[in-house]
Amino acid sequence: MTKKLHVISHTHWDFEWYFSAHESLIQLIYHLDEVMEALESGDVNNYYLDGQLSIVEDYLQACPEQRQRFCKLVKQGQLIIGPWYTQTDQLIIAGESIVRNLQLGIRIGESLGGCEMLGYVPDSFGQSIDMPKIYNGFGINKTVFWRGLSSDIYPFREGTWGCEDGSSVQFYNIKNGYYVGGQLIYADDAKSLFNQVESGCLSHDIALPLGGDQRFVDRNVKSRIAMFNQQLADENIPCQLIESSYKQLFSCLENQKLPNKQLMGEMIDGQVSKIHRSIYSSRADHKQLNDKLERRLTLELEPLMTLATCYGLKYKTELLNNIWRLLLRNHAHDSAGGCNTDKTNKIILERFEQVDQMSASARDYLIRKIAESQPTITDGCRLTLFNTLPFVRNQVQHISLATKTTDFVLHDLSGAIVDFEVLDQKKQNNGSIQRDSNDNDPNCDYYISTIVLRYPLPALGFTSLIINEIAPSSESKQVVDTNKIFIENDRYQVDFINGKFQLKDKQRGDVWFNFLSLIDGGDDGDTYDYSPPNNDWLLSLDFDHACIKRVGGKLTQSLIVSGNWLLPRNLKTREQRICDIVCSYQLELTLNNDDMPLQIKMSIDNQVDDHRIQLLIDSPLHTVSSTADTPFGFATRPHYQKQLKDWREQGWKEEPSGIYPMISYVNLKTDDMSLTLFSQGIKEYEVLDVDDAKPSGKIALTLFRCVGWLGKPDLLRRPGIASGQQYKYIATPDSQMHGLQTAVIGLRIDDEFAPSELTRICQSWSVNLPYYQDQSLNQFTNTLKYFVIHPLTQTVPQMDSLLRLACPELICSSLLEENGEIVIRLYNPSLTYVDNAGSVEFYRKVEVASEVDLNNLKIADLLTDNNALILGDFKPKQIRSFKIKLFN
Template sequence: MKKQLHVISHTHWDFEWYFSAHESLIQLIYHLEEVMDALEKGEVDNYYLDGQLSIVEDYLSACPQHKERFCHLVESGKLKIGPWYSQTDQLIISGESIIRNLQLGIRLGESLGSCEMLGYVPDSFGQSMDMPKIYNGVGIDKTVFWRGLSTDVYPHREGQWQSEDGSHVLFYNIKDGYYVGGQLIYSDNAISLTNQVEKDCLSHHVALPLGGDQRFVDRNVKERIALFNQKLADANIDSQLIESSYDALFASLAEQDLPMDTLSGEMIDGQVSKIHRSIYSSRADHKRLNDMLERRITLELEPLMALATRYGIGYQPELINNLWRTMTRNHAHDSAGGCNTDKTNKIIVERFEQVDQTSSAARDYLVRKLADSQPELDNGTRLTLFNTLPVSREQVQDITLSTKSPQFTLSTLAGENVAFDVTAQTQHYNGSIQRNPEDNDPNGYYYQTDIAVQYALPALGFTSLVIQEVAEKDALVLPTVLGKHIENDRYRIDYQNGELNLTDKQTGQHWPQAFTLRDGGDDGDTYDYSPPENDWVITLSFSHAECTTQSGQCKQQMTLKGTWLLPENLEARAQGFRDTVCEYTVNVTLTNDEQPLQIDVTIDNQADDHRLQLVINSPIKAKESIADTPFGFARRPLFQAQLADWRERGWKEEPCGIYPMINYANLHDEQTSLTVFAQGIKEYEVLIESAEQPSGTLALTLFRGVGWLGKPDLLRRPGIASGQQFKYIPTPDSQMKGHQHITLGLHIEPSFSPATAVQQWQTWSVNTPYYQSQTLNQFTNTLKYFVMHPLDTAVKDDDSLFALDAPQLVCSSVQFDNNAICVRLFNPSEYSIENTGTLTVEHATIKHAAETNLLLDTLNTLVVDGNVIQLGDFSAKQIRTIKITLD
């Protein structure tokens, strides 16, 4: 049968890169004028606009006069758009962010006439193992991608890709890149092009994508196809080119009974294309910001908005959508990776700052509105504590209070005393400011006190405590100093001879030099880490640190302060010079609850071209590593077999042991499991002595500093430069000069439980908002200064919207949609679970409950018993969304 080469006209439109989105918009405006003109004249049958809608939104905002023309071409099927809002990264972006990206894209595409239901990711730096179930969840059953799949894993271009829950998509792997069809325009060698794209194909229907980065529409495509077909006929080659689309290609594939195997797992191999398996630490400051904002929107603000609807405070869907539009623009693969020019990275930070200010103001407004609508207390003032997770929490939290007196007590509404630690106290002035502070009104002073307190919080709700100021003779108890160790019921940390040693009091294990820092050179670029030829890896010592400790009833903390000498740059490192002073502070915190041991590292980085890692030295003998994925976890080898001869095999990039993570990484053996949680760290590796030996040494990349967007011939990535291969583009901001602050958590247990890991990460990393009823400090947040009406109906002293009792499930989001609460749950384990638990609505009657897809469209009705929903069975790593309408 004659082979059909489907010529698919498209463009790949990087949202931003070595140019900004503002600059690219100008090209886009004139580009789309040419595309629409070519489609209307029949010069091109159809055209795929890169599968992302953010650029369409920008175009129609700049050229609203062409909306009707644009939509007509979409409705006719000639101009193909969607389903993404932006071409997202899949490996370091949260699962909820990926879902919201598709929600925004599909809804926008449908509003403009039609949306291509194709998982189209032609340039993302790897494919997450969770994508088939995410695709299926929004109604997508086919995908096209380029990077990440090696022939060692799967030798063909077509196949079925399956998630553990049974979801699957038909995939097509464009191994030669989305730009391979350019040869149809620029070369007359029809035989060479045909042989290239037909290689490894099972089907006689073959994709020939014709496009490129910000590439113009090829208006002579019909003539070139005719020319190539003539050349193939003259050479008696049994192939022909046809002008086509991905829809037509997949329809043709579906008609054949191809001997396709089923593929599962992630695709992060750099055999046929660069995968940039160390981009996860480029611009680490961006990764930390993104992580913080993903947590705030999905696990604080959205649940809080849903809770507020109970009291008549209207949900603001467009406010939420605008936050996600801004966030997902930063999730485009280049933007998320940080492989951009400095001017583009500044715009990325500006978008993060916009989301930061808007989301924090919305959260603070709702917390205050609810708390200020609670009844005034007869004795003392109210402190309202909120919990935005659907499970109860009883953990130590840090709170700042404002009081007229330096002494006060905390109690329940019933008068029971609540213990707390004072960690700091300062005096402030709230009168009219004077040029000379000596002229201040002596009665205008008050105290701000930082406390640590442990108190039970209801599931997705709030509770109240009472603050009572007392006479100065009842002085507050300050934390005691222990010396050079801290401990709680679980761990003991000792600072001895410049080393931090850990004792696990539960097992009796002693971990000498449990935490060290490792600094090495980085001769790479913003795409990849690469060691210099003359590297000098330095283990940073705490031997000259100033060590202080504090121990209270709730929290214990050890602080190490000092300086490290680092090589100024690669030249100094090669010569063995440590000539640059970098100040550091390391805080190790233990709390009297079930929370992880916390490590905070702050360093004033003044050195160039280096990588700083926190190394955890455990006695574990792990044979693999584990890290979380958008909705589950991946098992990864300590040593990838191709590492031995990747250059001889012609791989584009070294298949090293550097891997992505979203929130945690784990090592375990039969006796012990170590899970390290992060707030924005996205890269880890397991340090090994040989390919055959197990290891318990886990290194997390805190940050790396490099000065170039693309360099050629790296040790880990030979050949042409990544990115812009014709020009060295300096990126001095990517050297990460200045203060870098990184937070990690550590938990040791007998065995690894994926549900427990995610639940622990959530309770540790998701803030617990609070509000103190007081007028002393009008600047606890930006909006506090402005007056606010309380609600017409008083808010209760405590409340809970609903409670999740399903220990083996994780709640990834609580949304409010069309007057219903939407709760997304998933099973992160590799095994199916029967009778997973219940979801119980508090103080309300469930009118209707249903299960929905990821677009929140109803799939089936659920049986409700009073105010309780039985969640039933979950397949391995399955995602389900429950939609609840209250009476």
């Protein structure tokens, strides 16, 4: 049977990389003019514009006069666009961000005349285990990808890829890269090209992508196809090239019954293409910022804005969309990876700063507007505590208060005393500033007190406490330092003994000696990959000469350890075994009187080049695999991958190291014990001291790594040509990460691995608890508090709750409003089928409810019971979304 090579004209347009998006835009403008000319003249039948709409948005903003022409070609099916906003990374970007990326891309594509519903990711550095169900949630049942699939997992290019919830997509793996069709233009060897691309194909219909990075449109494609077809005919090779599209290719594949076994799981192997399985720690500062902003948008600002609509504040959809646009531009695979030039990374950082300022300002405005619209307090002043998560929270909270005197008490609405502890107290002055602070008006003095308290907060709502100032007392509430060098709560005790930390698990009776340390090693890699030097020198960083301070009371206790480490300045001094530069550090361990994890905050003033610092937790567990969370679930991975023995001999593009990605936690478990490390932005881990099937409980989180080049050739872990720009060394001094680097980690021990409980704990631990004190002493609690605002015309109650998620096995990934209706997205993160999952209880009257897909389009009407949305059953790892309209 004659085989067909489907020649698919396209471009892969990196949003930014060793160039900035601003520089690339100029070429894009002229490129798209040429593409439209080629389509209109008939030189090219159709053209795929890389599946992302952010570049189209930029083009039409720069050339609005081209909109009608552009849309006409889209409607005619010649210019193929969508469905992404940006070509997202899938392994370190939160699931809700991936959903928003597709939502925004599809919406823009449809507004321009039509969106290609194809999961097209030609260059993302790996494929997440959750993508089939995400695609299916948008009605997408086909995907095309390049990187991550090894023949050990699946030997063919075509097949179906499934999820644990039963979702599946038909896939096509372009193993030779999205640029392989360039040989059609630049070479004259049809036989060689045919033999290359037909390898591993089950079908007689084979993709031949004709395109490349920022590549021009090939206007001679028809003549080149004719020449190749003649050459194949002359050599009696049963093959024919046709000008085609992915839609046409899949249509041909669907008409064939191809024998195949369904592919399951993630794809993160570097056999046929580089996967950069250590890019997760490049520009760790950017990854931490992204993590913070994802949490703020989905689990703080959007729920808070939804709550505010109950009191007459309009939901600002386009404001949020614009914030999301900025953040999603940083999720393109190169942007998220951090494998960019310094000038590009500066622009990425600027976008993060814009999102940070806009989202924080919106959150602060809303809590102020709601709080200042509550009834006036005649005795004392009000402290309004908010909870933006859809379940009750009762955890220790840090709060700063402004009072005229140093002494005050807190009451709840019933008049009961609320206990608190003072961590810090500083005198401030709110009079006109003077050159000499001694000239400040003493009548304008007041005090800022940092306190901790624990008070139950209603689900997605708020409550009030009353602050009353009292006469100064000789008994201070301030927590003082003690001579003890241990901290404890009901579950754990951490001791500092001879420069080492000991963890005692009071519930289990286990003692872990020297459970926490740091490792410093050289990094001869680049912004894509960690790679050890040929003659590395690993240093175990101890705390022998540290200064120890303990701060603590009943509610919170901290050990603060600070000192200096002497480290090798660079790879040269490391090779010479010379430590010649000082880096100061501070390690703060905190235990609260609640069920939150042991918190580990590590700050290092990095002055060293070309190195990697990992935080090591040495546990007594004996495990051969790890489990880490993914966008909407988890993945289990071996510590030691069997291909490590002979990956070079087998021709793998990079070493299959046990370095893995995570979203927010990693777990080691045995039959009777579970250790979880949570993070706020750390995205990379590995388990150490493993060899073949040797078990280990030593888990290392990469705090940061420092390198000075965009790409380098011939790395130990990645032989061959340089990644990125292979023809030029591009220095990236900013990626040496000089300055203060801070990481926050949580540690929790359980009897068993329970992903829903862990994810909920992680949300409680990492999502802020906003608050607002109604006072005028300090007009700078946020940037705009100095300026007056009107209270709402509708009085806000002293406490309120919009809804409560009464389904402990499910996780809420987002809660927002769309067109006057509340949209809640829930998922089951476990492999267990959940019968009768529970309900969402509303404290307002429900008018109508429905189930919707990931694009918020209705699937089915749902019944409610006494203003509770009955959720029914959830399949393993299933995502479901619901839309609810409340009576006004």
